[in-house]
Amino acid sequence: MIEVDARGRSCPEPVVMAKKALDQYDGQEIVILVDTNVAKENVSRMATNSGFSVTTEENGGDVRITCSK
């Protein structure tokens, strides 16, 4: 599993960081951590549009976005 911590990053940094990781997808699940609804929506939308299946899981103020193909 590859983890990208994008918590506290302002728009559009979480998307840029997630995209960089997704572009190098090698079959390992990629988890992106964010902490705002905006980042959750933006990263999920980008990953879905890139052909990944996406699940989100909220934990306190943090959100784990799991992406796989």
Next chain:
Amino acid sequence: MTSIQKKLIATGGFIGLMASLLMKYGNPGNMGICVACFIRDIAGAMGLHSVEKLSYLRPEIIGFILGSFLAALAFKEFKPRGGSSPAIRFVLGMIMMIGALAFLGCPLRMLLRMAGGDLNALVGLAGFLAGIYIGILYLKKGFSLGRSYTQHAVNGSVLPIIGVFLLIGLLAAPAFIGSGAAHAPWILALAVGLAVGAAAQRTRLCTAGAFRDIMLIRDFTLFFGVAAIFITALVGNLIFNPGVFHLSFVEQAAAHTDGLWNFMGMVVVGFAATLLGGCPLRQTILGSEGDSDSAVTFLGLLMGAAVSHNFGLAASGAGLALNGQVGVIVCLVLLFLIATLYSRETA
């Protein structure tokens, strides 16, 4: 079409239509709503610059702040946070305002000017796109102003509290607060501002983000809102302001025809907005939903307006004077410097 795209079309459509209505009822030409110009007017009302006819505690801005604050509270999205290079963000806010006042408008007014037939705004759009493109190159190189952290609720409430004080100032209207700018009735302006603020908070509408997302990740979602602003402002002008629309470079309201500086001013705005993560409208909304970094950016915009008018950097109908040209170049140099210093290649 997705639900968020529909909401963005509704929000953008409302903004465009209301902007033409506010113009009919007294706001300046092709300036039904302009976030940069209206923050500049607030700066004037507070005595931060001394141009009397550019002074008024604009109810639209007060509405954006309080509307988005209330929407964020209602939808449990008010999240006090900050600490991502606030001083740099203050400077970027100043720079974004100086660029906007060289062009004479924020990106939102650029769309409204286009809807009034002002071809100079198309030159501005080209500059805006170029600025966003430059910003994206740095984002790809790892540009970041660092992460923010959760803060005390009071820290996240500073801009909404400023909004309340501005509202008190507007209603009490003491003699020491300037109010010389042309304006629509305050109650209409405030109502529109509240509705736009709430809708923009829900939809994350951002004029810079719209073009950035297309260039960066081929995502047209936010663009639906921006396109809707232009289309309904165009239709709204034809209905409410017949005679206003004329397709031309010359004789446009609050505009100049100096193409180079219309372009360069908006390069500065696009570049700064991309580094900040949002246009002046978006910064105002974020600052009202708990992001104290964006609240600092808002204060930077206010300071930028003061500097712009006190140092003669702002353009007029006659064009951009030498001071303003130097100002824009200094802003560009600072933007490249900040972008370079805060970029690092990541693996």
